[in-house]
Amino acid sequence: MKKNLLSLASAALLALTFSGAAHADRSYAVAANARHQQECGACHVAYPPGLLPAASWQQLMGNLGKHFGTDASLDEASAKEISAWLKTNAGSGRKGGEEAVQGRISKTNWFVRQHDEVSAATWKRASIGSAANCSACHADAAKGNFNEHQVRIPK
Amino acid sequence: MFSFKSVALFFASGLLVLTSAAQAQTTPAAQIAGYTAQSGQPAQTAHGQEFFTGKHGKEWSCSSCHTAKPTVDGKHASTGKVIAPMAPAANDKRFTDAAKTEKWFRRNCNDVVGRECTPAEKADVMAWLVSLKP
Numbered sequence: 631m632k633k634n635l636l637s638l639a640s641a642a643l644l645a646l647t648f649s650g651a652a653h654a655d656r657s658y659a660v661a662a663n664a665r666h667q668q669e670c671g672a673c674h675v676a677y678p679p680g681l682l683p684a685a686s687w688q689q690l691m692g693n694l695g696k697h698f699g700t701d702a703s704l705d706e707a708s709a710k711e712i713s714a715w716l717k718t719n720a721g722s723g724r725k726g727g728e729e730a731v732q733g734r735i736s737k738t739n740w741f742v743r744q745h746d747e748v749s750a751a752t753w754k755r756a757s758i759g760s761a762a763n764c765s766a767c768h769a770d771a772a773k774g775n776f777n778e779h780q781v782r783i784p785k
Numbered sequence: 786m787f788s789f790k791s792v793a794l795f796f797a798s799g800l801l802v803l804t805s806a807a808q809a810q811t812t813p814a815a816q817i818a819g820y821t822a823q824s825g826q827p828a829q830t831a832h833g834q835e836f837f838t839g840k841h842g843k844e845w846s847c848s849s850c851h852t853a854k855p856t857v858d859g860k861h862a863s864t865g866k867v868i869a870p871m872a873p874a875a876n877d878k879r880f881t882d883a884a885k886t887e888k889w890f891r892r893n894c895n896d897v898v899g900r901e902c903t904p905a906e907k908a909d910v911m912a913w914l915v916s917l918k919p
Contacts, residue, residue, distance in 0.1 A: 673864055701891075701893075703892060758865075760863075760865065
């Protein structure tokens with residue numbers, strides 16, 4: 631009886647593992663933070679925190695006065711709340727644990743590998759502009775959905 | 786005469802009024818009046834347009850992202866994100882939160898002019914934006 635229970639449990643575990651692996655893309659969805667949406671999302675897609683590890687977010691949040699050529703500085707309370715939320719929900723593992731390269735998500739090895747079929751000309755289309763514009767092709771990017779089957783590359 | 790409960794309720798409701806007053810929405814006109822009071826001179830619409838559409842020794846002007854006629858959507862010059870119109874006539878949410886107005890003037894003036902804008906410059910720009918009709 632005990633043995634049966636054990637094998638049932640391991641079968642269930644195995645099933646769980648496989649159903650997880652069956653997803654082509656992992657989801658970066660987390661419960662949204664209103665300040666993150668409002669402040670970060672004012673100028674660009676509010677990049678899901680799971681795209682970078684905590685150390686990279688910390689570095690970025692400590693340098694908002696010079697944020698990719700613009701002043702994105704915040705009041706202390708907002709910066710503190712957003713930093714804490716980024717840290718809690720930061721990325722790890724193969725697609726999200728790699729530290730930002732030149733401060734950018736789009737220069738990490740996994741990002742580059744993931745997008746290697748997109749030509750330079752495609753990136754430069756007016757409807758896309760740059761790799762910063764996730765939502766041009768991933769409509770639900772701000773919600774953490776980067777599912778490969780839902781990608782629509784605009785003309 | 787007054788029960789503790791009613792006194793407590795009185796203060797609680799007073800607190801509620803105070804709290805909502807602190808977050809009260811403001812108007813573009815009230816903010817222009819605040820800036821002109823600081824600068825000691827009336828707002829000049831034509832100056833505002835010049836300031837908004839012109840460059841100030843750096844790569845961007847205000848209109849690089851907000852367009853030269855901001856009754857229409859703008860587009861962030863580096864990320865491409867759509868920015869709702871700046872003119873209150875086309876977007877009634879504009880300049881209704883004083884802290885937000887100040888935050889964006891502080892950052893964007895730094896990007897465009899390399900310093901904070903003066904109260905006179907803010908009044909001029911706002912006066913021009915308010916004068917625009919869709």
